[in-house]
Amino acid sequence: MTIQRFGTTARYSDIVIHNGTAWIVEVPATEGADAATQTREILDNLDRLLAQAGSGRERLLSATIYLTDMADYDAMNGVWDAWLPAGTAPSRACVQVAGLAHSGWRVEIAVMAAVRGAD
Template sequence: MMAAGKKVAPLGNYPAVKIFGNLIFVSGISARLPDNSIAGVEQIDGQIKTDAAIQTKVVLDKLDALLQEYGSGFDKCLDVTAFLTDMADFPAFNRIYAEHFQIETGPARTTIAVQALPKPGMVVELKVIAARP
């Protein structure tokens, strides 16, 4: 879905990643693509249709690439805050999330319902703290 090496710039005046000691703080990461479109969004009869599973997969793929860039990985994630615009998407989000993290070894996690995310069609965003060697 996302071309290798293509990064999406933050929407505001903040870094995508902040390093402090051996910790990696990842700013909110979404399914926004380099062309500014949102993965998992379709226009059908003038209505926006979103797919939380697709967005979750794209977010996790982007997170994986970013963590690897800093010598880390999913196994080094310590804390995840998930933002969903609709808790009806929780089962789809949770199913894809569970493909990447195990209950015994995964990070602590909080899932929060929010009224909206920065771009129309965004339904999933993650904020992550991970360790690095």
């Protein structure tokens, strides 16, 4: 089985595809912004990366959402719920972490999605 990588650096790849599944992790563009803004930035980037992978938000299989403060849970969910098409919710975990790679990040999201044509 071939493993495809896109946007690869020495440390990470933007997208990894294997066996009909795409793995993507996204972080916000704006450090210090509120959780809703950071979530919106992440989901906008996920749309772009999912399309590049031959997938889409309606094909999400799993999501793990990392928050630095659970007080941001409702704000993040407000953006998430509006973004996700009805009836397509993936399995999901949302966890509070002590911190993310940059102190101004409040949200980080990791997803797995089915790639079109691999079903």
